[in-house]
Amino acid sequence: MPPLSEFCNSRREWLIGVLTGLVRLESPTTDPAAVDRCGERLAEHLGEMGGAVERIPSSTSGAHLRATFGSASAARQVMLLGHFDTVWPVGQIERMPLRESDGRLYGPGVFDMKAGIVIGMLAVRALAAASRLDDLRVVMLWTADEERGSRSSRGLVEEEARGSSAVFVLEPALPGGAVKTGRKGCGEFELRVRGVPAHAGIDPTRGASAIDELAAQIRAIGALRDHGRGVTLNVGVIEGGDRPNVVAEHARAVIDARAATMEDAHRIEQSMQALRPVLERTSLEVGGGFSRPPFERTEEVARLYHVARSIAAGMGRDLGEGTTGGGSDGNFTGALGVPTLDGLGAVGDGAHALDEHVVTADLTWRAALLAELIARSGSGQELAP
Numbered sequence: 528m529p530p531l532s533e534f535c536n537s538r539r540e541w542l543i544g545v546l547t548g549l550v551r552l553e554s555p556t557t558d559p560a561a562v563d564r565c566g567e568r569l570a571e572h573l574g575e576m577g578g579a580v581e582r583i584p585s586s587t588s589g590a591h592l593r594a595t596f597g598s599a600s601a602a603r604q605v606m607l608l609g610h611f612d613t614v615w616p617v618g619q620i621e622r623m624p625l626r627e628s629d630g631r632l633y634g635p636g637v638f639d640m641k642a643g644i645v646i647g648m649l650a651v652r653a654l655a656a657a658s659r660l661d662d663l664r665v666v667m668l669w670t671a672d673e674e675r676g677s678r679s680s681r682g683l684v685e686e687e688a689r690g691s692s693a694v695f696v697l698e699p700a701l702p703g704g705a706v707k708t709g710r711k712g713c714g715e716f717e718l719r720v721r722g723v724p725a726h727a728g729i730d731p732t733r734g735a736s737a738i739d740e741l742a743a744q745i746r747a748i749g750a751l752r753d754h755g756r757g758v759t760l761n762v763g764v765i766e767g768g769d770r771p772n773v774v775a776e777h778a779r780a781v782i783d784a785r786a787a788t789m790e791d792a793h794r795i796e797q798s799m800q801a802l803r804p805v806l807e808r809t810s811l812e813v814g815g816g817f818s819r820p821p822f823e824r825t826e827e828v829a830r831l832y833h834v835a836r837s838i839a840a841g842m843g844r845d846l847g848e849g850t851t852g853g854g855s856d857g858n859f860t861g862a863l864g865v866p867t868l869d870g871l872g873a874v875g876d877g878a879h880a881l882d883e884h885v886v887t888a889d890l891t892w893r894a895a896l897l898a899e900l901i902a903r904s905g906s907g908q909e910l911a912p
């Protein structure tokens with residue numbers, strides 16, 4: 528067995544111990560004190576591993592963490608990316624107790640994505656133990672606001688990615704363990720409609736209904752969909768009007784938009800801004816846009832995937848690939864054109880669901896795979912045909 532695999536397999540208990548410790552420290556994005564309790568524990572582990580750890584305060588959650596390993600003067604940098612905030616409130620662990628059963632470890636945030644963080648940590652420990660960090664710098668960026676749109680971490684993510692030859696995102700794998708070589712871009716729009724109020728019984732023609740206008744706009748928005756090209760628009764929220772006997776003055780809708788390519792994302796933004804009222808005396812106001820650009824499967828992304836696939840094959844594993852409609856911070860690094868591979872984290876199921884879990888038998892080989900991938904990317908070998 529290659530030494531990286533051997534090392535990772537022999538540290539299974541360490542991995543499970545660190546992981547369960549992090550899951551117990553619940554860390555919802557919206558509770559900065561709780562996020563920081565988890566972040567402090569994580570920072571301790573990273574320090575023990577020999578990392579230079581920085582806490583980077585954020586305006587949207589607890590502090591983000593950046594840890595640097597290997598040689599500060601190395602020509603090449605590889606980035607590991609993920610988040611330690613979760614969607615679950617503090618106390619959720621009472622409803623979703625940490626437990627191991629049938630080879631699965633259950634708990635809030637275990638799959639999305641505390642197990643991914645620990646996989647990344649074990650990979651770097653394996654590289655250090657094999658003295659393979661000497662000409663390489665590995666930067667881990669573990670952010671604290673991903674589940675709320677990464678507003679304060681986006682700049683940091685992009686800054687580190689620009690200096691990296693590859694970015695490995697430790698978000699959960701696709702079902703069965705496949706990695707993600709593309710993600711749709713994600714947008715949110717708000718459409719506000721203004722009409723003219725009037726008494727619905729006495730003087731209806733004096734009014735102009737914002738609700739009628741919104742209904743027409745919902746049809747117009749539906750016409751922008753193109754499922755074949757991966758363009759989706761979902762009018763997920765509508766509201767409007769005050770009383771049944773009043774012609775509605777106000778109505779609004781909130782729309783989720785996804786697109787697989789930058790071109791389609793721009794087209795949707797333009798089309799949304801180009802919406803015009805259908806009914807006389809109503810007006811529209813459109814806000815919002817794409818907050819995560821699409822992460823497209825470029826040639827370099829495909830090449831990185833093929834390297835990962837061949838490393839996995841050498842370990843007797845079949846590593847599949849796929850794309851997803853869900854966003855991650857990998858959207859930012861992929862959109863910058865930095866070779867990115869996402870979904871390298873845990874195998875499991877139930878992200879944001881009550882049965883959230885990881886398959887424990889898959890944790891250590893994913894770490895060994897990542898370790899080899901980091902070493903090759905850091906040496907430039909991934910660029911070889």
Ligand SMILES: [Zn+2]
Nearest residue numbers: 610639640698
């Ligand atoms: Zn996640």
